[in-house]
Amino acid sequence: MKIVMINTLYAPYKVGGAEVSVQLLAEELIRNGHDVTIFCLHDHSDILKDTLNGVRVFYFPLKNIYWPFSNGRKGRLIKLAWHIIDMYNPWMMSLVGKELARIKPDVVHTNNLSGFSVSVWKAAKKEKIKIVHTTRDYYLFHPNSTLFKSGNNVDVNSIGVKLLSAVKKICSRNVDCFVGISEYISKLHRSNKFGINSTHAYIYNPISCIDFKSDKKNHENVRVGFIGRLTRDKGFDDYCSLAAKYRNTKGIDFYAAGRFGNDTEGNELEILASASNIKTMGFIKVEDFMASIDVVVLPNKWNEPFGRAVAESANAGKVVYTNFTGGVAEIAKLYDNIFPIQDFNISYLMTHPTFNVNPVLDFDIKYIAGKYIELY
Numbered sequence: 001m002k003i004v005m006i007n008t009l010y011a012p013y014k015v016g017g018a019e020v021s022v023q024l025l026a027e028e029l030i031r032n033g034h035d036v037t038i039f040c041l042h043d044h045s046d047i048l049k050d051t052l053n054g055v056r057v058f059y060f061p062l063k064n065i066y067w068p069f070s071n072g073r074k075g076r077l078i079k080l081a082w083h084i085i086d087m088y089n090p091w092m093m094s095l096v097g098k099e100l101a102r103i104k105p106d107v108v109h110t111n112n113l114s115g116f117s118v119s120v121w122k123a124a125k126k127e128k129i130k131i132v133h134t135t136r137d138y139y140l141f142h143p144n145s146t147l148f149k150s151g152n153n154v155d156v157n158s159i160g161v162k163l164l165s166a167v168k169k170i171c172s173r174n175v176d177c178f179v180g181i182s183e184y185i186s187k188l189h190r191s192n193k194f195g196i197n198s199t200h201a202y203i204y205n206p207i208s209c210i211d212f213k214s215d216k217k218n219h220e221n222v223r224v225g226f227i228g229r230l231t232r233d234k235g236f237d238d239y240c241s242l243a244a245k246y247r248n249t250k251g252i253d254f255y256a257a258g259r260f261g262n263d264t265e266g267n268e269l270e271i272l273a274s275a276s277n278i279k280t281m282g283f284i285k286v287e288d289f290m291a292s293i294d295v296v297v298l299p300n301k302w303n304e305p306f307g308r309a310v311a312e313s314a315n316a317g318k319v320v321y322t323n324f325t326g327g328v329a330e331i332a333k334l335y336d337n338i339f340p341i342q343d344f345n346i347s348y349l350m351t352h353p354t355f356n357v358n359p360v361l362d363f364d365i366k367y368i369a370g371k372y373i374e375l376y
Helices: 017-031 078-087 089-104 121-125 159-172 183-191 236-245 264-275 287-291 309-317 328-334 364-376
Strands: 002-006 035-042 046-051 056-063 109-110 130-135 178-180 201-202 222-226 252-257 277-280 295-298 319-322 338-340
Touching: 002 017, 002 089, 017 035, 017 309, 017 364, 035 089, 056 089, 056 309, 089 121, 109 121, 109 277, 121 130, 121 159, 130 183, 178 183, 183 201, 183 328, 201 364, 222 236, 222 287, 236 252, 236 264, 236 277, 264 277, 277 328, 309 319, 309 328
Parallel strands: 002 035, 002 109, 035 056, 109 130, 130 178, 178 201, 222 252, 222 295, 252 277, 295 319, 319 338
Antiparallel strands: 046 056
């Protein structure tokens, strides 16, 4: 089968879990004998073609007014103009359409579409190609893709969201199959009339076993860690408050792996982390993080569509404390070592609890690839 997968970014560029999931799926499809081409974006002016681990990758130039993945801050009017274009970008539709007409795939599998825009669905439909779309965030509802703003989750029934999502909702009628990365996000899109002509399903993200060797023998203290974006929507401010509460408690240390934002919030949180005696580790490999901590605390505030960090930490046998929101509530049902954040208990952690973690079939890449092949 000839498959084109579209995602905003792809290796070696990586921002979040979507890039990991798309790459794992693409490479597994190749191992299953399928012909896979990735369409993604880069910050150059021409299409660059490469091959990575057997997968053909087409890096497209972004036809919009700026590249959004750099650290430079943009003014409100410029950002507004970018998002207006991104509601339905005809230039990206034209670029993608030309390549689809040349490749003639059996199916187009779209994922994160920021930058490409939903116009690529029209390009695929014009070529009479089957469209499968995986919703990995809330991009179709809101341009910030998180539905989290000013410290709160945004109501999907608000006038603002309805206006921002109107064009995308109409365009979603072109999609043949709508897939969510959790039952939660699948139901959210379906109940809000996305993909009214589509079949709907949910398929979890792949979670690989993390190969690490703990250096616990060199540490007597319980090591508590946070991993991910060091931002308020991820609950890093609440993590700082927890660390501050136990700042003078013997036998426990707090760590944080990730980057602070290049903005006022990032500066404030960096100061807060320092005041809470949190040891910041910077952006490190997940294997190194797991080797360095015993307990993971992830007080996410937004409704995580899936919760990769929660699943990876639990799969690595760590005690995990988190908020059971969004897709995380589903993950928590699959592991005995995931607990509500309000149950955080130092005395319990001092006993150094251990868990035997069994593989979860729903997170196995072979199983996941098989489910997608059925949909294709």
